[in-house]
Amino acid sequence: MTATNTGNTKKTASKKSVSAEKITTAYMEWVLTKEKAPLSVFTFCKENNFTEAEFYEHFGSFEGLQMEVWNSFYKKTILLANKDEHYSAYSNQEKMLTFFYTFFELLTLNRSYILFTLREHQNMMRNLSQLKGLRQNVKHFAADLIRENNEDKNLKILKQSVTVFSEGAWIQTLFLLKYWMDDNSAGFENTDIAIEKSVRAIFDVFDTQPLESVLDFGKFLWKEKMA
Numbered sequence: 001m002t003a004t005n006t007g008n009t010k011k012t013a014s015k016k017s018v019s020a021e022k023i024t025t026a027y028m029e030w031v032l033t034k035e036k037a038p039l040s041v042f043t044f045c046k047e048n049n050f051t052e053a054e055f056y057e058h059f060g061s062f063e064g065l066q067m068e069v070w071n072s073f074y075k076k077t078i079l080l081a082n083k084d085e086h087y088s089a090y091s092n093q094e095k096m097l098t099f100f101y102t103f104f105e106l107l108t109l110n111r112s113y114i115l116f117t118l119r120e121h122q123n124m125m126r127n128l129s130q131l132k133g134l135r136q137n138v139k140h141f142a143a144d145l146i147r148e149n150n151e152d153k154n155l156k157i158l159k160q161s162v163t164v165f166s167e168g169a170w171i172q173t174l175f176l177l178k179y180w181m182d183d184n185s186a187g188f189e190n191t192d193i194a195i196e197k198s199v200r201a202i203f204d205v206f207d208t209q210p211l212e213s214v215l216d217f218g219k220f221l222w223k224e225k226m227a
Helices: 020-034 041-047 052-058 062-083 092-109 111-117 124-150 162-182 186-205 210-226
Strands: none
Touching: 020 041, 020 052, 020 062, 020 111, 041 052, 062 092, 062 111, 062 124, 092 111, 092 124, 092 162, 092 186, 124 162, 162 186
């Protein structure tokens, strides 16, 4: 009996001939050119010249692919922020400002896709489900900032709540996302103002001058609503 060569029994599919980035790019282009999401993985793959097996090596569904698009925006934001040689020396507030400015610059480059995908369904919760991964990433980023800030505080009573701050940062992200989607100002300059005021407000809430900051931010929102 001839011995079986177990070294050759590995799946040939283990070599990924199509990258996840190529598939997500193809998906975004499909959405933008056809103004609708693909109905099946089979049709999507066939029209883009890769197989279903290659698709499933990276994603379990279109929902998983949509989540990865948002995750890639986050990863790219962190990568670009850390390319700034001064970033590590920034205060936590400056790091969060840098994060949001960079994040929304990336979103602006992909605005047509984002507007479509977040307005695709009438069910808002279904639209927001693709942000689950982004939510975890943003909360993790904010939590690291607060833990770093707490290291400098000797008294427990002065330490800031990691849970509350990180959840607040995510709510802030959703607010800014909605604001950016509705922003009609040139170069989305009003979104930049909203970022600056909201970041200052959320940090001041955890420090010593919350009232002035929150009122300033509230006045800005009221002014924009009435304009």
